[in-house]
Amino acid sequence: MNTHYFYTSIKILILGIVLVYNLNLNAQSKTKPNVIIIYTDDQGAVDLGSYGAKDIYSPNIDQLAKEGTRFTQGYVAAPVCAPSRAAMLTGKYPQNAGVSGNTSATPNSKGLPAEQYTMAELFKDNGYATGHIGKWHLGMDEASSPNKQGFDYSFGHLRGCIDNYSHYFYWEGPNVHDLYENGKEVFYDGTYFPDLASEKAINFVENQKDQPFFLYYAINMPHYPYQPTEKWREFYKNTPKPRGDYAAFISTIDERIGFLVDKLETLNLLENTIIIYQSDNGYSTEVRAFNGGGNSGPYRGAKSSLFEGGIRLPTIIQWKNHLPKNTVNHQFLMNLDWMPTLASLCGFTTPLKDIDGMDLSQMIKNPATNSPRTSAFWKYGNQWVVRKGNWKLIGNPKDTSHKGILNFENDALFLTNLKMDLSEMENLAKKYPEKVKELIQEYIDWEHGNEKDIPKKIKTVSHIAVHKLITTQSKLNANYQNIEVLIDGKFGYADFSTGQWIGVEGKNVELIIDLKNSEPISEVGINYLSSAGNWIFPPQEFEVSFSEDGKKFKNLKSVKIKQTKQQNSIDYASLSTSQKSRFVKITIKGIGVCPDWHTGAGNPAWFFIDELIIK
Template sequence: MLRFAGLALFWSLLTVSTFAAEKKPNVIFILADDQGSVDAGCYGSDDLHTPHMDSLAVNGVRFTQFYSAAPVCSPSRAGALTGRWPVRAGVPSNCSSEKGGGGALPNSEITMAEMFKAAGYTTAHIGKWHIGYTEETMPLAQGFDYSIGHMGGCIDNYSHFFYWNGPNRHDLWRNGKEVYESGRYFPQLMADEASAFIEKNHDKPFFIYYAMNTPHYPYQGEAKWLEYFKNVKYPRNLYAAFIASQDERIGQLLATLDKLSLRNDTIVIYQSDNGYSTEVRAHNGGGNSGPYRGAKFSMFEGGIRLPGIISWPGHLPEGEVRDQMAHACDWMPTLAELTGVALPQTHLDGRSQVAVLKDGKAKSPHADHPLHWQVGKGNGATWAVRDGDWKLIANTRDTEEAGKNQNFKLFLANIAEDPGETTNLTEQHPDIVARLTKLHEQELSP
């Protein structure tokens, strides 16, 4: 009897051990909203408080040439979630912030959530959506098992109302149903929801799309952080307080992983969706593009070259930097390779960065696959191509300072030699202009 009991215990332990070995890593995709190119300590800012964002770089790999999929919210999110250039994914510009309004990621597109769900993951959207405000385009219809957040471009972080276009309207939804949490600080609501989801699903693989409403306007940093930064020049003080409030909640999210001993079993990605805002609603600035020209809405580097970090302790290098080009569309194939899940059977524009992550000397997958951006459609569309060191922009503007706001029909720069894009080389290199224009037309023109 003891022998059989011992065998039963052995097979029980073996089954548990096998399951643990086969359990796929969890994935948390943290997306900041309007965070500037260098607005974290690990990217060089010495006037902000970002210890938890920085910890991801300490425990992971930080890209110095990481690009978002667009310089504005909705296309950027569509590209990151589908692995496809946003215009190809059906989101050429911002989607409506009004229920039933126009513009959305088509339901036919396959999202990262659908990819993970097909592989047995439990999936959650927490935070901002802004890529569809109809029942068939909201998160539950795009691969998410659970959703809590706002469907439009932004909300007041206490009332959860959208105040910036038309009549003021409430925008907070749980699983497609409107809910009311008036007075509850939205960054804290997000952190609480994420922690509860992790607690509930910690024994099986999960995917969380943690899309923050920060540091997008309205700047609503907490009182303690406003006091902490009171001697910082306006509007940087407001922005810095909001960033610190954001960072504190990221710390709470990471603490939940640590409490459940999940940090080494969880891949965490961090990026910003586009450059910092210089809109009047954002006090005309507050963020920082560092050495790069431009900000939100601009195809100059400051609009699209942003923080991009991936952390998976014990599995990927830690505390390392990669200078190779990387793009938000790369996350889907990169995560598929790291987790061993099947990629969707569709054309992807992103390329896996796994070789680069594991070896700092590996060639960028974009050495042979140029990067493309486009916002809008038709002749007036803003677009850019980067092939090697050369980058060509069409129909963009410098949004970093209200006084600059110059429009450029075409702008050519060698990013290796001139990362600040100070000199337009179109007249000196018409052959390169023609070549990059042709690349754009072959890739994205109808």
């Protein structure tokens, strides 16, 4: 027998055994699926090809839907960025997660409390490598930073939005740089942030390919500033702006998701990776977003609104060859349900205590199974919602999509049945008063509901200026020109969006009231709103002067107004006089810019006024 041949055969056999053993070990290490959550920023409810958009090219995301499940009732727990993200990462309502509104951009300001148990900590406790890439927006102090909230690796910006090339905070400037890697400020001047984030996500997957990983890929698009690449601007050159730039941003997202999926396929990881795609809230109608660009389709509302368009968003899950493919699921799901659902899909036995999310894994596996999620609550600012079955009651509704007019005397409680009317354009409250009572009680019984939140009948006031003539020579904001509400004898709610308020940004306003006849006057007063979180501050001062002919005004009097940091409070300032006059000129002076202590320091400050009272 050939000795060399014998030993060579033995070596090959041993190598084969070792190879099989290693392959088996690798297979055992991959019994737990990887998980990637892709969370986009300010994306409209129908702004994907798979959700019906005819003018948006999104083949890679649409492929996720084709290979997985697309939900038609996928909700988030808040209509703005930070509380939506807090809910998703903790499995709790934002109020229970400790983040009920957007977090401050001030250095070292607090955000997601350290005691919250996050999805990242859940995966880490179960042997996963954990990574966060993209937007954070959950606090500026160390305790609330990604690396202290369970992420082994983090790369991205901590505040709400950045310029994609300079990486400076978009709301403030010019010297607030905001890009960090594992808590250390890093500089990539001029490099396109979506490309940076895409590269970091691909590197994370490559580096963790031999062990289970959890990646929170928080893409910062299509949030303003709209800065798509030249390739996609050219693609949408015939689409009018802002829709064209917004759509180009969606395609920019889609392209980079394609890069990530390609990497998973190259590494043979795709079939062992659960991919979730969801938007954090509806599209923005803010000035910085050119008042729109996105689309909520059949739904009313957008970002900051608790109508469907602000909270009912594109939601997809894919786990190739494990979960149903090419499926449209009409069951009710919320982003706070992902934490217990993923724990179940991944086979974790870690107890999840005091969470609001529900395990929907069986419903996802079998869409014919009824979802355990049949009701939910929302509370954001002055707005709140109870949903029970198909019935939905909104308190103090706000329509940022401007699809219809809300009458806050009649629509402060807004009832809809989503099975009968997805558009939420008709208020059924008067038609079904018993259902309104039932849902109000559900809200009050909720741990964060309060009877004080229930809208009361608009208060009225009688004074000599009611329904007289009011004019101004000041240039008013386009959204606040109905100055007749200032002398209609009605008070607005403590929410600037109720239609009873006139907002003025960064300047003063001069108003003249014609009483039609010369009248004895003993008092002149103004109602004003304080809501620092919305950049709304008390006026600095108001002045009053009088005239009989409407041209020459005299007897000038003024009152200084105390500044406050209060949220959503209504106050009244007045001055006494002893005067007989037909015309009254009221000049209201704002503080100009946000104060140093405020996150918007140096930017134009608003003041909001309601009833001007003359006695």
